[in-house]
Amino acid sequence: MKSRGASSYPFGFIVESGARQDTTAIAFFAENEYHVNDDWSLIFGLRYSDEEKEIDFSETGNCGGYATFPISNISSCVFTASDSESWQTLGGKVGVRYMMNEDVQLYGHFTRGFRSGGFNARDLLADGMSPPPYDEEEMDVFEVGMKADWLDGRVRTNLAFFYNQGEDLIRDVTVPDINNIGIQTTANTADADILGVEFEGHWLIQDNLLWEFGFGYLDFDYKEVRFDINGDGVANDLDKEQKFPRLADWTVHTALNYDVQMENGDLAMRLSYDWRDHIFWADNNLVELLDINMVNARVAYRFGSGRQYEIAAYGKNLLDEYKTVLNSAIPGIFAPQDPFFGPSSIASTTLNGLGTYAVIGRGRQFGIEFSASL
Numbered sequence: 001m002k003s004r005g006a007s008s009y010p011f012g013f014i015v016e017s018g019a020r021q022d023t024t025a026i027a028f029f030a031e032n033e034y035h036v037n038d039d040w041s042l043i044f045g046l047r048y049s050d051e052e053k054e055i056d057f058s059e060t061g062n063c064g065g066y067a068t069f070p071i072s073n074i075s076s077c078v079f080t081a082s083d084s085e086s087w088q089t090l091g092g093k094v095g096v097r098y099m100m101n102e103d104v105q106l107y108g109h110f111t112r113g114f115r116s117g118g119f120n121a122r123d124l125l126a127d128g129m130s131p132p133p134y135d136e137e138e139m140d141v142f143e144v145g146m147k148a149d150w151l152d153g154r155v156r157t158n159l160a161f162f163y164n165q166g167e168d169l170i171r172d173v174t175v176p177d178i179n180n181i182g183i184q185t186t187a188n189t190a191d192a193d194i195l196g197v198e199f200e201g202h203w204l205i206q207d208n209l210l211w212e213f214g215f216g217y218l219d220f221d222y223k224e225v226r227f228d229i230n231g232d233g234v235a236n237d238l239d240k241e242q243k244f245p246r247l248a249d250w251t252v253h254t255a256l257n258y259d260v261q262m263e264n265g266d267l268a269m270r271l272s273y274d275w276r277d278h279i280f281w282a283d284n285n286l287v288e289l290l291d292i293n294m295v296n297a298r299v300a301y302r303f304g305s306g307r308q309y310e311i312a313a314y315g316k317n318l319l320d321e322y323k324t325v326l327n328s329a330i331p332g333i334f335a336p337q338d339p340f341f342g343p344s345s346i347a348s349t350t351l352n353g354l355g356t357y358a359v360i361g362r363g364r365q366f367g368i369e370f371s372a373s374l
Contacts, residue, residue: 265303
């Protein structure tokens with residue numbers, strides 16, 4: 001893998017770094033379900049992986065500067081450090097499934113999974129060393145649930161309760177360098193538990209009218225912290241009070257689907273609503289994204305024998321809600337918090353500085369689509 005990165009320092013000064021990274025990975029996995037009898041089944045799974053990563057790194061200022069930026073030409077970089085690391089992981093799944101009757105299924109399983117370790121090639125710290133490796137992230141998942149059909153199959157529901165134990169969570173974090181400028185790095189910051197419930201289903205109200213519904217709840221709790229998450233300069237119990245970024249406590253979904261069979265085709269109509277609770281953008285919780293309500297609608301006419309055609313009209317984000325796809329706090333080394341525009345309807349911040357830099361998703365949209373299956 002070849003990569004280049006650029007960082008904009010204050011007052012328009014641009015610096016560059018680059019890296020060449022090679023990855024070799026071998027994995028073996030198998031899964032089997034054993035039917036004890038008509039009602040009970042046992043599930044077994046196993047996965048082993050062996051991964052090695054090697055990196056040649058060029059620290060800030062050794063990739064040609066303005067002469068080559070932003071053209072990606074890794075050959076212009078002078079590599080200043082090299083490193084390698086390997087990881088071996090063993091995970092799998094053990095579970096049981098019970099058919100209470102032909103309409104109700106109960107299940108429970110334990111799964112251990114991993115997220116690969118590696119190097120952050122965007123580390124811009126000019127210390128003459130390659131970025132430090134971060135270890136793999138381990139996640140143990142305990143889940144029980146029920147899948148059921150009701151009213152002669154017209155209603156189907158799925159209910160799941162889960163408890164996740166995460167060890168050595170991998171996070172992209174920002175740390176100050178000797179000039180007190182934020183430098184991005186990747187680290188194993190903490191261990192944490194996640195408790196959650198998910199419910200989803202649909203109800204065929206009439207032969208051509210389907211109602212979808214569901215909700216989710218998550219409770220995140222730091223158990224051990226090994227990194228200064230809140231940015232106060234010390235890793236202590238105060239970091240455990242932070243909320244995990246971009247993880248909403250509550251989510252809600254519902255939709256209506258109405259289909260009409262016509263002489264020369266089918267007419268399909270859909271109206272959906274999704275709500276997401278407020279979330280924090282980054283680990284330090286300086287920027288909070290407010291909750292959002294999304295309403296979408298679509299009407300499609302499908303026709304054709306053999307080759308299928310579809311023409312559709314749609315409306316997205318009909319409430320014209322602000323949806324942030326990127327939101328970063330601007331450090332307070334420049335000025336006090338923005339006094340001109342007042343509170344934001346998109347996000348709130350406790351940061352002293354210029355407020356936040358945000359990339360906003362599209363507002364209300366209307367359009368027409370045409371597609372054909374060849």
